[in-house]
Amino acid sequence: ITGRALRDFAPRDEVVVATKVYFPWSDKPNQGGLSRKHIMSEIDASLRRLGMDYVDLYQIHRFDPHTPIEETMEALHDIVKAGKARYIGASSMYAWQFAKMQHTAEVHGWTKFVAMQNHYNLVYREEEREMIPLCIDQGVGVIPWSPLARGFLAGNRSRDKQQDETLRAQSDAFAHDMYYTDADFDTVDALKATAHGLKPAQIALAWILNKPGVTAPIIGVSKPYQLDEAVAVADLTLDAEVMQQLEAPYQPKQILGHS
Template identity: 60%
Template sequence: MRYSRVGLSGLVVSRVGLGMMSYGDTSRRAWHLDADAALPLVRAAAEAGGTFFDTADMYDQGASEEVTGTLLREVFGSRDDYVLATKVYFPMGDAPTSRGLPRKHLHAAVDASLRRRGTDHIDLYQIHRWDDATPIEETMCALDELVRAGKVRYPGASSVYAWQFAKAQYTARAHGWSGFVSMQNLYNLAYREEEREMIPLCRDLGVLPYSPLARGFLTGSRTRGGGRSTVRCRSDPLAVDRLPLSTVGAIEFLGVVVLALVGSHSGRNLAALALAVGGVAVLTDVRLAGERLGFGYAFANCVGFMLYMVLGHRIATTGPGWRT
């Protein structure tokens, strides 16, 4: 396992983290696992050197945080051996004060997350979305208060527009508050829109892509004919909403085919290759996004994708030849 600092902060995490959204209340999703079923996976991640575990308070209405806290206490010997990340924004109750990013909810939400996880601090506390109803000055000031109170080590953000992220950072800097150290955004080989603005904006920050396997698409779980080979891709509505087959072109499916071919040559599975190649894309700041201009766009993306594959193959077979 390789380790990196999150941007220019002092927070050190494993280069591959484990998302905990799938672990919690099995009655809510067919593909969710309870604590007993999740334990071998979390243990395997830890034994492989993984130290970064990410969830959110709204995943299974807190059940994911409870399972995460229980499993990590069982797997690791010390709280200092791993990095806990969670997110806040979505409703956690029916009351109008139980959602968004106002000071009242942030203070209440962080205390609730700490209780569910059985710990006294959160390493990375991320806003899950942008809150149009709350001034960004209030949100950034409240996050700074949580840092100064010792409940949060670092603030982070997820799934906002580049201009919103820049506005939040400017606001924090102008007032001397703690700014975001990371951006957790949707980014994978099938969705590279973030290469336009967000990833270049995060040159000095940590980029923590979520859904690096495109909800299983890059592992070959879906076919152009509509076939679905896993429980999740058959029952997860977001797998269809965010990547409907009607909008998936030949280039994206070509990517899965190329991953399979390279995987058979290097002895690595599709998931490992997709993670490696996606990581190379972020590290090298290779930009492939562009306007859809017919054949020219498709050709450019093919060439760019093959570049990703060459670099990913290097990692899968010999390891990177440069320091990261």
């Protein structure tokens, strides 16, 4: 579907196409992880489904503790050299794991990662401790996932977890485990207080776009107007006072989103 839509509506060289590898499609052997076999077979499968000759960014979805880093990085390098991917990226791992993979590529003269897709938003800021400083130092673009905390930062959730929630929100155990603390709701209150005619979700996106190292957040929409609202704040600058007001309620959390 994605490949057909892009062919119909956009010249290939005007879009950036990214895809991932790691999670298995089945429980059969070699159907998951970052072995050379799986990486090589999955890039071919992705290109076949997309109807494309190459992707712009090929990302590993997780760190694979069961495969030697050298095997993974060499396979990714070979994919770039074969012209099947222009660049490679990583996602959802500890900073020491990412640094180790980058170092391995550098030592061997292989292709290094240019992007990190990590869990980062106003109510989960643990990535500011190590990963984001590492990415800034290494010139790696940060493309956070869940910038709206699975919809929590849209401001339509209640401290009473069941009140005024959609069925999807009520059944989202992952979000309830991560985001429903008093400090998180205080952050939502700060979003509403600083909105000034905009929506809380727009301010949350503007906040992340104003953070050092962030290239672009990964957003998901279910209605066209949500995309319009997101694009509307792409160039919105928040002053230091607003940034401080938004960040003040935050309380540290355990590391989440790496598995």
